[in-house]
Amino acid sequence: MRYRHEFAINAPLAAVVEFHSRSENMAAITPPPLIVQMRQAPPLLAEGSRMDFTLWAGPIPVPWASAIEAVTPYGFVDRQLEGPFETWVHQHSYVPLSDSVTLVRDEIQAELKRHPWWRLVGLAMWLGLPLLFAYRAWQTRRIIQQAAAAQP
Numbered sequence: 001m002r003y004r005h006e007f008a009i010n011a012p013l014a015a016v017v018e019f020h021s022r023s024e025n026m027a028a029i030t031p032p033p034l035i036v037q038m039r040q041a042p043p044l045l046a047e048g049s050r051m052d053f054t055l056w057a058g059p060i061p062v063p064w065a066s067a068i069e070a071v072t073p074y075g076f077v078d079r080q081l082e083g084p085f086e087t088w089v090h091q092h093s094y095v096p097l098s099d100s101v102t103l104v105r106d107e108i109q110a111e112l113k114r115h116p117w118w119r120l121v122g123l124a125m126w127l128g129l130p131l132l133f134a135y136r137a138w139q140t141r142r143i144i145q146q147a148a149a150a151q152p
Helices: 013-021 116-127 129-150
Strands: 002-009 034-040 050-057 060-072 075-082 085-096 102-112
Touching: 002 129, 013 085, 013 102, 013 129, 050 116, 060 085, 060 116, 102 116, 102 129, 116 129
Parallel strands: none
Antiparallel strands: 002 102, 034 050, 050 060, 060 075, 075 085, 085 102
16 A cells, blocks of 8 residues: 655755654654654654654554664654554655755655554544644644744
8 A cells, every 4th residue: 555645845855854853743743633742752853863652542552662773864764663563664755855844755665564453543543644734734833833933
């Protein structure tokens, strides 16, 4: 299965990269009713970082662990090590459209697990990706642009 989403943000490349390098921002861009409970992650993501967290879908805990790979000045990959999918590879890409506008692109390749419960959980999550990424785009724009407006 493949999914792709992209949006432009009125922010320079450096601001977008810096925002996405902070593990704490994952919770900030995750829409309710999902809740991210970080178990372990470095404050700044880098090559070889590992993020361990639980996604709470209401009362249902979904444990997840990801490795951060292929870090460049224009993005990174997070690869699921443990979680609801058989495989999950999420490429985060940032393309400067100008000095003050950046395109954010998310591309995901995934396979569902065969286990009936995890297959159902993974399918529900997969079907929710359009809403998840629409919310992430809105929140990313809002947070980055508010931070920029607060700077002198």
